[in-house]
Amino acid sequence: MYLNDRLVRFAFPVSLLLSTTLVLAQPATKPKPTKAPASQSVSAPAKAGFDLSKPIPTDPAVKVGKLPNGLTYYIRKNAEPKNRAELRLVIRAGSVLETDEQQGLAHFMEHMEFNGTKNFPKNELVNVLQSAGIRFGADLNAYTGFDETVYQLPVPTDSANVFRQAFQILEDWAHNATLDPKEIDKERGVVLEEWRLGRGAGQRMRDKYFPLILNNSRYANRLPIGKEDVIKNFKPEVLEQFYKDWYRPDLMAVIAVGDFNVNEVEGIIREKFSRIPAVPNPKPRTEYDIPAHKDxxxxxxxxxxxxxxxxxxxxxxxxxxxxxxxxxxxxxxxxxxxxxxxxxxxxxxxxxxxxxxxxxxxxxxxxxxxxxxxxxxxxxxxxxxxxxxxxxxxxxxxxxxxxxxxxxxxxxxxxxxxxxxxxxxxxxxxxxxxxxxxxxxxxxxxxxxxxxxxxxxxxxxxxxxxxxxxxxxxxxxxxxxxxxxxxxxxxxxxxxxxxxxxxxxxxxNAGKGLTAYKDETLNKPLLAKEPVPSPVVSEKPLKDIGATEWTLKNGVKVVVKPTNFKNDQILFSGTSYGGTSLYALKDFMSARFASTLATLGGTGEYNQIQLGKFLAGKSVSAFPYIGELNEGVSGSAAPRDLETAMQLLYSYLTQPRKDADVVKGFLSNQKSALQNQINTPTPARVFQDTVSVTLGNYNPRRMPLKPEDLDKIDLDRALTIYKERFANAGDFTFFFVGNFDEKTLKPLVEKYLGGLPTNGKPEKFKDLGIRIPAGQISKTVYRGVDPKATVQLVYSGDFTWTTDNTTQLDALAEVLEIKLIEKLREEESGVYGVGASAIYSKYPVPRYTFRIGFGCAPENVEKLIAKTQELINDLKQKGAAQGDINKFKAETRRETELQLKDNQFWLSYLANQYYNDDDLNEVLQEDEHLKKVTVESTKEAANNYFGNNFARFVLMPEQKASTSTASQQGGGKQ
The missing domain is CATH 3.30.830.10 (Metalloenzyme, LuxS/M16 peptidase-like)
Structure with a gap:
């Protein structure tokens, strides 16, 4: 992966320069500074004041050292998560140090570290780590920037062998890459596919403006992805020279943070990394600047x-x-x-x-x-x-x-x-x-x-x-x-x-005729009238998962799970059946936007701006929503702000506020953005729209949003629908997970959830009959001037809803993805990334969708689809390899270990189990379900789920000769 870390950390300005997509979101407002650090060390007692001329003190919990060869190390004990460590190898060298004939080779070198080292030949490194439950890409990864290359390795620490092996991997990356010419030639195709993925309007325009805004500095012509002709044609010794020049201990750091013994880790680092010889006459590491300009x-x-x-x-x-x-x-x-x-x-x-x-x-x-x-x-x-x-x-x-x-x-x-x-x-x-x-x-x-x-x-x-x-x-x-x-x-x-x-x-000439800003605030209670409480009338302990179910007199169910995973976090959600499915097509747009338009108005007497000011400094959020089959609310709070969060939840659900001007502005902006997409549709947008409407069987509710659709929204009708969806709290179930005491939470629940209106009429969603069409579908979209293609293959069908079946589908997706990476990326060098995923749902009827997706060169589409089908047929005939099944099980167990200590997981899990009426102890029985994943079961799953309902979608470039058409004007003025 290539990127520049500085572009990402505080990178809104430059990252937007690197992208042309519109993100309608509030910008980050964090300072450039040393951020609020993450630490649990004990500092000196608070002082009366600070001598501001003194240096910023370093955190004493970090052990920093330097080996005789110049390598720096940082070690810190940290027990969260338990039995895990985060390791990094940092090279203070990136694309800015490349010679003309090396452009792209800092990034290429990063790739080659995963394609053979002294102790891990070819792809053995990835294989070893996957077997330990470490996922390639999601966990094991690396990036190359302008000034640095960083290798990321999260590992378990409860296996001494795996933990020591991880440091051997770091050492191999540091000085034991084999750089086999055959492996280099195979990797050219993978890197070129990554280069291909980055092509588009953003790249073409960036190539025009970067030299100007970067004042023709070294950074302007050393983008980490490099140049196509260099990647295709460089000689292996040119890459070896980059490795020799810059992968050296005086430019390296090893970082280890995790649940381990610091002295033991220091010993491992000294043992392994002291073996790297110091470079006697190192090449100077030039620090490049971007020159200033007056104009x-x-x-x-x-x-x-x-x-x-x-x-x-x-x-x-x-x-x-x-x-x-x-x-x-x-x-x-x-x-x-x-x-x-x-x-x-x-x-x-x-x-x-x-x-x-x-x-x-x-x-x-x-x-x-x-x-x-x-x-x-x-x-x-x-x-x-x-x-x-x-x-x-x-x-x-x-x-x-x-x-x-x-x-x-x-x-x-x-x-x-x-x-x-x-x-x-x-x-x-x-x-x-x-x-x-x-x-x-x-x-x-x-x-x-x-x-x-x-x-x-x-x-x-x-x-x-x-x-x-x-x-x-x-x-x-x-x-x-x-x-x-x-x-x-x-x-x-x-x-x-x-x-x-x-x-x-x-x-x-900006700033003429301005007046001072008026800070308009409202100093009133969020709730003009206190709700009438409704007591808890029954309690049901859910001992195995450490939770309790309360039923309130007004019919509301509340499931609470106190945890100590976070000290200052409480998460909550609530849901009931219904959603937009209950409304006729003529009301669909009003229903679809009802929750958005209601929250745009603020709540109670507070408009949206005033509400933001009222909540400033409080750790509180609450967001009502209306989906197709359900409606609900989600939010969070620090323990001290829990009552404010409950008031906000109650207020949103009972006193929505109409603000016609804000809604008018919102819809005006949305229409303008949609019109832009229609006037200049991007290839990716046209392709995804084609996929969506086809799989949605051209149902009007699955069609792409158009500007004229927004004209169908009636604000008053939308607010009526919003009120209807939240008029009966009696069929809602709410969930609370986090650091709270049940005795403290209960009266707040009784007051604010018990005070919600109910009418005693439980609702169900309506099955709209929207299904992916049966049979064979093939569609090719011709859009775009770049020589790149996108492929999506989709299998679908009815599904028998059991935990064993969902586990088998997950296993099938993982073992197929492993094989797709091996075949399409490592053997064929035809893709940079490829994914296989299974999605399943119980409602409105149990269905599954299995998707396979990748990007590639247009000329390789048919070959790579054929290779994918060969792998699927192989699974149907033989089942998955036992080694790949073991990797799936190891990854799943490792992931679950972390999830069981995460508030967000438990909130989602509880909500899903109740929504689907599933066994609440399912997550505790994971091992039993994993044992049933075998070679034979994956064979059966492949035959069940790779059936006749198959849709093939391909995005190809426009069928005409075309070249980059980015145009430019430029100039300067004193």
Whole structure:
């Protein structure tokens, strides 16, 4: 896998540059800083104050050392999850260090580490780990960035042999790769398929604008995926030279966090990694910069497959290196700034005619030696000027008038609540949360500190941060020099786009005629009238799973499972049968959007914006929903905020609020986004629509959403449907899992769930008769200019609903996927990834769907489908190999070990078992069901489920000669 870690961590600005898909979601508002660390070490007693000139203290729970050969190691004991460890091998070398003839070989080298080492020839490494229950891809993985390559290995620690073997794997990766020329040639095809997957409008436009916004730096022409001709034609010795130059101990770190003995692990690391010889005259490891520029770089790119118009204004500035406590304090200020500005821009979408589909501004990491303050707007109806001006005006409003004291107080509450939650969970923090901190410390010298210290520091220092300090940041962030603008748009809109000069004028002239922001809040109880409680009238212990079922006088059922998996987490949900299935087609759109439109209005007397402000600093969520066969609510709370969460749940279900203006703006934005998709349909979208409507048998409820469908929504009817769906709580079952005391929870349940209305009429869903068509189906879609194809093969049919049958289906999916990876990827070098999955449901009638999917070169479609069918036929004739069955069982048992200690698993499990009326002890009987998975049972399952109901879908490029049609305008202005 190739990516740049810095693009992912705080990467909204640059990651959006790497993607052209529209995500209608609120942007992350975390600061760039040393984040609230995950730690359970014990720090010194709280001090009266801090000397801000002192360095940020490192977490004493981490044992850091350096071997004589230069290799660094980080070791930390952490018992969550039990009997598990997270291991990493970090190489401080990535694609930026490649020579011209090596472009793509840092990433290729990562691939080759899984294709033969001294102690694990060919694919034996993957085989060994799968047999220990470690999944390839999901668990065992790696990534290559511009500046680093990181190998990820989560392992069990309750097997001394597997645990030691894991360190042998790390050592082999470090200096024992065999780089067999035959294996290299086989892997070329796999890497080329990964390269092929990355092709599309985003790649074509990125290739145009990257050199400009990165000022023709080394980063602009060293993307980790590399170049096709290099991947196809490099000589093995060129790859060997990269390995020799950069895989050396002075550029390596081994990281181990988990449930183990620290001294024992240190001994293993010293034993194995001291064997790596130091390089006598190492090649200098150049640190590349992105040069600054005085002018404004503007680049306008269009593409026939780009569905919307996106504008990004990037104010680049030197990277902030956090070293001292004052730096830590500054990072908190940036986080507060991001939060407040993000909230303001989000409010712009909550009006009758929003100026953009999506927008945000924030400060974060950028790339190389730079940070950036980035403003992004996705234009509505292609109106670039209105969209970007709206975002830039909010930046300017801060510049002219600043934030308000009440905004700052809420932002401080939000920030502190997040850190406090991490502090409360310090003894329940997962090992996976720690390792990335140590990776960044090694690669970027980012400090890591304990959560105890950070919590203490925040508690004291955040109170000293004044509004004027935060307001002053905008002058640091927004400056005319080192500025870049990217406009991405559909080809069809090329002639409508503003010129370079117009775009610069929009930026330079933003902020005229503004007035100060008014922070409108509401200071009223969430519930105007207290509910009338209804007591628990019966209790049923569910001892085997540690739960209890309560029945309230009003008919509501409540299942509670107290746990100690998390200290500050309570999860809840509730559901009943019904859903949109009970409404005629004429009401379908109103029913489909009913819960969305109701929550857009807020609840009670609080509109959506006021509700967000009311809940600021509280760890609370509640989301009502209406599905096809059921309706319900899901949410979470910290124990201290549980009553607020219950009030919010009660309020949503009993006093929905109508806000016609917000709904109008929401529907306007949705229509615009849908129209963009119709005007410039992406190949993937057309293909998935084809799959969906075909498998949905062209039922109107399975057709793709169109702009005119939204005209069928009647707000009043939608709210009536919403009220009808939640009018009878008597047929609801609610579930609570997490850190609560039943004695504390019960009165809240009796008050807020017992107070819900009931009418004594239990409902059932309606079977709409929507089924995947029987028989053979074959459809080929011709879309797209790139030389790539997508394949989906679907088997379906009726299903006998038993736990044994679902286990057999899961096993069939896993053993087939193992074989597909071996055949299509490792032997044929025809795919990068391939998946096989089984989906089954009991309602409205028991059915199963088995899907196989992969991407490949168009010329390989028929060959790879034929190979897939050969594997299926082999399963039908012989069953699965015993070794593959053993891998499935090992992976399943390991996964279940973790799930049994996870609140989210138990919430979903309990809800599903009740919904399907299944045995509540099923998960405790897993071994009995796994024993029934045999060679013969997989043979029988293959014959049962790979039947005559078969649908084949293929996406192929358009049948005409075509080349990349991305166009570009560019320019600069002082």
């Amino acid at each position: 404004t770089k503007v680049v306008i790119v269009t593409d026939p497959e780009q569905p919307n118009t996106v504008v990004q204004v990037i104010y680049k500035r030197p990277e902030i290196k956090e070293r001292t406590l004052n730096d830590l304090r500054e990072s908190i200020k940036r986080g507060l700034f991001n939060t407040m500005l993000g909230n303001r821009i989000q409010e712009l979408t909550q009006q009758a005619d929003p100026p953009f589909l999506f927008g945000y501004s924030n400060y974060s990491d950028f790339l190389g030696n730079l940070d950036a303050f980035t403003s992004v707007a996705v234009a509505k109806e292609g109106n670039v000027e209105r969209a970007i001006r709206a975002v830039l005006d909010e930046n300017a409003r801060v510049k002219q008038f600043g934030f308000t004291e009440t905004e700052l107080a809420r932002a401080k509450q939000e920030f502190f609540t997040g850190v406090e939650q991490a502090y409360k969970e310090r003894d329940k923090t997962r090992s996976s949360n720690f390792v990335n901190e140590y990776v960044r410390n090694f690669t970027d010298k980012e400090p890591y500190t304990s959560i105890e210290f950070y919590y203490d520091f925040l508690k004291k220092e955040q109170a000293t941060i004044k509004l004027a300090e935060v307001n002053a940041l905008v002058d640091q962030f927004i400056r005319n020099e080192n500025r870049a603008v990217v406009v991405m748009a559909p080809d069809k809109d090329k002639d409508k786009l503003p010129s370079v000069e117009q775009i610069i004028s929009y930026i330079d």
